Amino acid sequence: MIENIFIGKQSSARRETGGTKVVDGTMITINFGDTVKATCKFDYSGPSGYFTFALQIGTWTGPLGPFTQKITWQTKNISISPGTNKTQVITFVVTQVSGLNPGDIYDMNWEIGTGDRETSGWQLIERLITDDVIKIADEASVFSNLSVSYQPA
């Protein structure tokens, strides 16, 4: 159970041993099917507009990247106006069909921008880098070799 785990403030002082999992931040352990609520807090200045919050899990392959993305969630067209201590809640579901396996540990890369994170139209505005990782629980339920047969009633 995840209970209000603080993921840390924006930092670029991480990943000194790129490619190796060094768990010096918070590890979030989840099971397949879990719905995770992420509460993003931030200050915003500039013109009001519509922005996309994207979370990628994957691996930082070096101290400064690149980031090898495994899966991306995004919430688009969030209306934001200038202000401080603003909050935006985003939920995502971790499913087995995402290509994740029990015991996997991934870095997390939060990005805020405009457009679609998975197209060339993406324009990055801000990135949130932390030392925290997300782990798929070792005991996460896995269904495999699924098949279905049908016969007339």
Next chain:
Amino acid sequence: MEQQPIAVSVVRKAGAGVYTEITVVEAPASASAGSLVQVRVSIKNKTASTIGIMVGGALEYGASPWPTISFPNNWANFPAGQSYYFDGTFTMPAYAVVIHAYSYYYGADSAWHFDDERTKSVGLGVSEPNFSNLSVVYSLV
């Protein structure tokens, strides 16, 4: 700074920097609407004696009367030949502006007299989106 401005002994018709000269008006080339713009006006005492000098400023962009620039400390007694600067601020409107900076000297008639003027343009900038103080908290639902 002395408590009372020191007067010029002979009040002359001025307007072209007879006793003072605005040497520089410093301001950003552009600013976004709603932002606080910093202005610094440097003035030189052109006379051979200490006189009281005051600064003023207004914004030209179509509004009438012209909005003024706020200078928290707007006067000082300048020694002969010395320069001094005054810092002011204004809130950038949604238009490009022309800053009009004015200098005044304190006359023997106990009045401030306009003496010099200098202008500087500030364009309207487009503000960039900026996120800061980012953090994320997670919980299961």
